[in-house]
Amino acid sequence: MRKWLLLLATLLLIGVFYNRFTAAVDMKGSIQPENRYPTETPTPENDPPENELTIEVEADQVNKGNLLLVNEILAVPPNDAEAEAVNLYKHKELRNGFGLLDNKVRLSPDMTKKFSSMIKDAAEVGIDHFLISSGYRNDEEQKALYDQLGSDVAAFPGHSEHSLGLALDIGSTIAQMKDAPEGKWLKENSWKYGFIVRYPEDKTEVTDVMNEPWHFRYVGLPHSAVMQENHLAFEEYLEYLKERKSITAIVGKSTYVVYYFPVSSNTTLHVPTIGSYEVSGNNTDGVIVTVLKS
Ligand SMILES: [Zn+2]
Incomplete structure (x- = not known):
């Protein structure tokens, strides 16, 4: 009987050691090389994180885009606008829903389409007596106007x-x-289409231009909506972006995040939002990145 007990005790001891041994093996096994060093290609350190946009911008981007500020101090930078502008009198296919003051009006097809799609909505509520009196003007045409009308106008x-x-x-x-109903409708609604009343009656001290x-002016969304919501003139809005560095704007079902970055040379921007984006200079010292969040 004692022999049996002794044998049982010995077997139990062996069992304990065996268990401990296997436990040790298992523990070792849990840090096998293939687990410790994942087989997928490691991410090199210079690859952008997945939640960030990396955008290369050149110094001259400061003077390109839809958000360029132009006023009596800031000049129009060299641009492609004249090459893009077409004579709307000759391009009947672009004249949808509006007339022309004369046969000299020039505007880019892109801007003309933006205008047409805006006034199409006005026409649905019976407001449809629009005309374009002036679009693109080069320096020579501007000089003729300036000489004729003077600096007040x-x-x-x-x-x-x-x-x-x-x-x-x-x-x-x-x-x-x-x-006119056309003027009233545009004043109330143009911001929904990316346009702003550039020289409003109550901002003449900011713009230094009489009410027009x-x-x-086209600036695009969400900028026109943010200006409308916060009652900002264009000059004030660009300052507001500089102070805030970034803002989030929800327009309809779209969420935009807008960033300001100072730019003085070719540089790489790291934008912590993912989505389709546009970059525009402010015509002074930086760029605005507008991300439509995806
Ligand atoms: Zn004008």
């Missing part, structure tokens, strides 16, 4: 938004813009 040549190809003077065939209810 016309911008100095080289300092007109019309020479960026991003501004247009809109009229109504039934009344002056300040009284006919002059519309």
Whole structure:
């Protein structure tokens, strides 16, 4: 009987040691080389993180894009607007829903389409007496206007938004813009389409330009919406972006994140939001990156 007990005790001891041994092996096994060093290719340190956009910008990007500020101090930088502008009188296919003041009006097809799709919505509520009185103007044309109208009304040549190809003077065939349904509708709704009233009545001290209810400037979304919401003139909005560094704007179902970066030389920007994006200079000291979040 004692022999059996002794044998049982011995077997138990062996069992304990065996268990401990295997446990040790298992522990070792849990840090096998293939687990410790994953077989997938390691990420090199200079690859961007997945939640960041890496954008290469050149120094001259400061002077390109839809958000260039042009005023009596800041001149129009060299651009392609004249090459892109077409004579709308000759391009009947682009004249959808509006008339022309004369047969000299020039504007890019892209800007013309943006304008047409905006006023299509106005036409649905019965407002459809729009005309374009001026689109793109080169320095020579601006000089002729300046000489004719003077500095109170016309911008100095080289300092007109019309020479960026991003501004247009809109009229109504039934009344002056300040009284016309066309002017009222645009004042209330143009921000939804990326346009702003560039020289509003209550911002003349900021813009240093008299109220021009006919002059519309394209800046794109969400910028026009943020300016509308916060009651900012374009000058004020660009300052606001510089102070904030980044803002988030929700327009309809779209979420945008807008960043300001100072730029003085060719550089790489690291933008901590993923999505489709646009880069524009501010025409002074930096760029604005607009990301439509995906
Ligand atoms: Zn104008």
